[in-house]
Amino acid sequence: MHIVLIGAGNMGTHLGKALHQAGHKIVQVFSRTRPRAEKLAKLLGTSYTTQLHRISDEADLYIVAIHDDGIAGLAENLSSRLSDKLIVHTSGATASTVFDGYFERFGAFYPLQTMTVGKAVDFTTLPICIDAKKPADADGLFDLAKTLTPKVYRVTDEQRQMLHVAAVFVNNFSNHLYHIASDILQKENLDFDILKPLILETALKVQHAEPKDMQTGPAARGDQQVIERHLKYLEEFPEYKKVYEVISGGIFK
């Protein structure tokens, strides 16, 4: 499959590398930011452009890995030349129907993982959620995803958007809890290292069990004395106290 990759940020870079390593031909990289476009194109042994009207019309698949806000505008811009091509975006938050009216064949190709610049992403353990308007395109995307990972899911727009909400809870929000803990420890001159094994074990425990069956701690036990004491300690962190109250309330319920 000949692919044009639109976007050279975290997602574009990691996905581009994975596709390239799996033997797919990236015919071109687009990014408005020249250094990014150039760097990724070099990595993938291909050409690049920073101008929308220079995007190649010789690919089978256009993968849009840019900020959600930019997808609709891009679709409108590209539709005059490429409206018969298959176009997908990699976003959890945007419906694939963002392409409707501009393209005949569209879908989503959503790798569900957190991607950071400079940290390798193992696509072989990562789920990819795909969907497309036309069944034949969905089959094609499914097969493409299967060349990257065994974990491919057919997920509707609506499901993917709820999946993205759930991903925000387990990724961004858990990470914020880690940050709160790190901040509390710093104020006590304690090393964040002390908590790292606990963080890892908490994530490992739910790999083979339901989270609700793994819950422990003062809120799960309904231990009001400890909860009251914790809230008192948190008085110097009013924002963290609020988080404590809201989540403890949810656990205790």
Added chain:
Amino acid sequence: MHIVLIGAGNMGTHLGKALHQAGHKIVQVFSRTRPRAEKLAKLLGTSYTTQLHRISDEADLYIVAIHDDGIAGLAENLSSRLSDKLIVHTSGATASTVFDGYFERFGAFYPLQTMTVGKAVDFTTLPICIDAKKPADADGLFDLAKTLTPKVYRVTDEQRQMLHVAAVFVNNFSNHLYHIASDILQKENLDFDILKPLILETALKVQHAEPKDMQTGPAARGDQQVIERHLKYLEEFPEYKKVYEVISGGIFK
């Protein structure tokens, strides 16, 4: 060191096994619940009692691994016969001074990990936080902990109590976020398996980096459009919506 283990719950069982395996002599197990006491004593090749006044006075160290609410009462009860012995509890939430007035020599021996019945705990990767009123006892507890894990920290009562709060954030609260995500997915007929790699990667990322530097997602980007959409999707889950608002607010700040 000859040890009496008071309590045969999760902590007592896992800690007892680890001490036993490290070659320490558990001279007796106490639990009010006979089947628990019996089971753990058998596992550790020792005797047990269910009566406080029958607790042996022939040990060097008394480890109290019971519910926080019970520690003060227990201390009062044991002090007439054992007031010259070293006594510690394993709780993050209770000050070691709970023993003051009842015992001369007291401290804390707090393994910082989540323990579940039926799941092995690897003490060799687990931090133990110790403290004692008398420096010689602190040294003894430090050495004892070192026979279980290389990660031993001298932590004051005040520090340990804040550490416990932080542990609640990364363990109980993260687990609740996993539960919320699982619940959202279930309502969409999606398999919780889809999120498991993301949960694990989120925990792995902060093993070698600061959580605040690892933050991504709509709140970190200040992407109000996506946040508004997510809040709309969460209207059928008012409690989860509240959690979303509070934590997103904290990230965005």
